[in-house]
Amino acid sequence: MDCLITEYMGFLEQPIKLSDHVTLDNPKADYEIKLLANYIKYSQENAFVNPGLKWEFPLESNENNSVSWTSLKNHLVEGNYKNSPFMDELKNLNPFEFLAKHVVILRYDDFGFYKYHLQHSSEISSENSESPVTKEYISLQELKNQSIEKAISESYFVSLLKDDGFQDYESFILGGKGRSLAAPRMDFDLNMHLYWWVRHLNNPVDDHYHKNHIHDQLGELKKYYKFSEKIRSDKTLRFISRSLKSIDNSNSRLNIIALVSMLEVLVIKTPDANRYHIEDSIRKQFILKIGILMSEYDKRIRLEELKSKVKILYDQRSNIAHGNFESFENVAKKSKTANKNRIEVDIEEYTFELERFARYLLKGVLWVYLSNNEKIHFIKNN
Structure with a gap:
């Protein structure tokens, strides 16, 4: 050895x-x-x-x-x-x-x-x-x-x-x-x-x-x-392992894209394009399924509050991926207003916190996958 x-x-x-x-x-x-x-x-x-x-x-x-x-x-x-x-x-x-x-x-x-x-x-x-x-x-x-x-x-x-x-x-x-x-x-x-x-x-x-x-x-x-x-032995988990190794500590925006993509691999079923609008369907699936699985991971979670944060994460990932940086910053500023914090928003700090939330979600969903992958496959495919 x-x-x-x-x-x-x-x-x-x-x-x-x-x-x-x-x-x-x-x-x-x-x-x-x-x-x-x-x-x-x-x-x-x-x-x-x-x-x-x-x-x-x-x-x-x-x-x-x-x-x-x-x-x-x-x-x-x-x-x-x-x-x-x-x-x-x-x-x-x-x-x-x-x-x-x-x-x-x-x-x-x-x-x-x-x-x-x-x-x-x-x-x-x-x-x-x-x-x-x-x-x-x-x-x-x-x-x-x-x-x-x-x-x-x-x-x-x-x-x-x-x-x-x-x-x-x-x-x-x-x-x-x-x-x-x-x-x-x-x-x-x-x-x-x-x-x-x-x-x-x-x-x-x-x-x-x-x-x-x-x-x-x-x-x-x-x-x-x-x-x-x-x-x-699990192809999905091997993919997640290799993907985690490729993440760079210095770029929170790219990391958000990578982490949300890993979550999609775990929970999203490709929608029927003849029946659904692809992007809307994936977004709805993501918010709903992540909420269900995180409730399984941590029974103390307030589901509606979590789903609201997951929605923001998904939309902000899309803003980054599509280059809508002005929209990204506007959402960041609203988050400060909603928290009644009048201090000028620090975009880098906000982005890091969003990244850390995505990492927390990935950890939680993986714990459910490891402990009950039949359940996660059922949720993914329905």
Whole structure:
């Protein structure tokens, strides 16, 4: 199995199996530890310097109360791991190898690609593309790439299900599309997560909390992977997974179009053009069916209030898609008036809130789909 870097940091005494396809673990083999240690070292030494922010720490420091990777290692070895059966193993690692052992990685099935690559690297040549070794290598590489794609797409889907309303569209896999450890780079995401991990661990008050917190976080993540087989086997859910991966955090208007389109895939039946006006029928279906399904998702919902907001979302999506930006802004201003808020409307803030509402709807409808897809198919087809 090969691996991808996640946003989680902590020492796991045992791997955590999320599904038949993916497992959370720390680097175990020497080559994994050295590869990731070199990646971290390069990223730290080439860290982007931003005024007021410092995401990197030095290897050593002579300053009192200054954090370095060496002091952090000593702090943990002498404190958290003092009575651990793993202490001798951890104590003999250099600081970056020690860090690498605390990065939580996602292992996925690479179909033996990496092992094959190590065994036959000298025989593989682009000049001899017809050789059996090269053909098998290319075949295994294709299977590995498909496996990565499924693992990453699935992680976006799970991240949406976990969403508490304040997350962005990032997967818990760093970089969203995975990192090649064999090609070191300045990894801003990794540096940032290392920084916050140190902030917790360097505070004695947080030590006990943080050690247990990582296990709580990963246990929570595991709950959502019970849907793994359904996500991978259902064509509609696979489409949603891939679509979520393509969303860009920086463009709320495009994201509204994408999110509403995903909802349409889940709930809209193509109307008979001989009997209905297509656009009117789709709009009515969307408002009615989303309302029914969200009432199933959250019994506390006020249905008429929700349907009114869904109607605005659908119409605003249409305004964006058709370039009716003046109409879009007029609706935004009316929403402020309706709320008796006389502050001048902030269009970007309004658009972001509309996007977040669409994301909330998608999460709710997907929960109903996963728990009772017969019901959602019935609603879609009627």
